[in-house]
């Protein structure tokens with residue numbers, strides 16, 4: 001993998017062995033477990049982002065941090081949805097009803113499709129599976 005990255009990046013500025021703002025780490029290699037005085041080239045921000053310039057690598061690195069934070073929030077919201085959905089399903093089952101309510105699921109699928117297009121339907125189906133299991 002390191003060899004492949006070296007081949008892919010050796011012809012642009014910030015390639016392994018060069019210094020610059022795109023450098024990911026100046027204190028040591030980012031490969032876990034590698035000794036600080038390891039002789040292989042360090043991974044740079046350019047390697048990791050696929051950018052061709054240090055400036056682009058900086059933009060991508062900052063934006064990826066925002067995406068990671070957004071993904072954490074999305075995952076938290078999904079976990080909250082699973083918990084609320086479980087309350088509904090348990091109440092319905094305790095009352096003698098069924099876990100699944102297909103007409104409501106069609107409304108949920110339509111809501112996501114309207115907002116996000118066809119991939120929204122696939123996303124909603126995955127959410128429904130997370131919330132009530134496979135049917």
Ligand SMILES: C=C(O[C@@H]1C=C(C(=O)O)C=C[C@H]1O)C(=O)O
Pocket residue numbers: 084085086088089099100101102104105108127128131132
């Ligand atoms: C949560 C409900 O129960 C089930 C789970 C759903 C969901 O997670 O959105 C939707 C319909 C039901 O299959 C509900 O009826 O609203």
